[in-house]
Amino acid sequence: MTLSANQLKTEIIYPDSDGKPMAESDPARDYLIYGVETLDIYFQDRNDVYVSGNLFIYYKKGIPSAVVAPDVFVVFGVEKKKRLSYKVWEEGGKVPNFVLEITSATTQENDEEDKPKKYSLLGVQEYFQYDPTGDYLNPQLKGSSLVEGKYQPITSNLLPDSVSSIHSEVLGLDLGLINGELRFFDPQTGKKLLSHKETEQARQQAEQARQDAIPRLLELGLSVEQVASALSLPVEAVRRFVQE
Known part of the structure; x- marks a missing residue:
């Protein structure tokens, strides 16, 4: 062959x-x-x-x-x-x-x-x-x-x-x-x-900073709606914080 x-x-x-x-x-x-x-x-x-x-x-x-x-x-x-x-x-x-x-x-x-x-x-x-x-x-x-x-x-x-x-x-x-x-x-x-990990870390830090700012703004006399607008958060998120 x-x-x-x-x-x-x-x-x-x-x-x-x-x-x-x-x-x-x-x-x-x-x-x-x-x-x-x-x-x-x-x-x-x-x-x-x-x-x-x-x-x-x-x-x-x-x-x-x-x-x-x-x-x-x-x-x-x-x-x-x-x-x-x-x-x-x-x-x-x-x-x-x-x-x-x-x-x-x-x-x-x-x-x-x-x-x-x-x-x-x-x-x-x-x-x-x-x-x-x-x-x-x-x-x-x-x-x-x-x-x-x-x-x-x-x-x-x-x-x-x-x-x-x-x-x-x-x-x-x-x-x-x-x-x-x-x-x-x-x-x-x-x-x-930023890498994917750093982007997520930055997002979490920014989210935490917004959450931490809610009580301070409420203490200044801002309404729930005003706080939500100032922090770019849903109104419901701020209301849930108040209820907690």
Whole structure:
């Protein structure tokens, strides 16, 4: 029996996972999740922006070893959808426009030497690094922009409230450090971008503050209706408080 050429071909496998943990430490995992969530929320109304992290990006068809897995990355000009891995040739040749790596003891050398070379060759426009512990990077937050095939440092700014920040032209956002903690900021509003968890915490705090204000406003002589209007609460909610 003679096998055809197609039968002799071996299928090329592009694994979706290497079986290793997502991150080696709590800070690395926490900031990875924060970065992906906040950017995903920020670009949620745009169907041509894909945000992900710790996902295999295969950049050469037929060569599974040609792969990178940035901690956080953003691609403009591709469909927003769930992916098990990202294959550049299936995405119209689009590579990440922005990459953020969370640096640690085991990734420092790779983040500082190997990855910048790969990312620059791929054409990643901006490459940022952040060290949650402050032990491996100096400064703790770095940003670089691709200029004529090489990364050039992006100048950081010290804001009046002692927040050190670096502007990302690609994202249209500022990456800043508050007491060493990485946060994204909208430069137009100055507001910090929140993760899903932080958004819920802020909602609960605001709700509690409104509840706490009810008795004070009632003591000032405001009616139930006036209190409800002032605190943007349903009238029934204020009445239930009075009845309790």
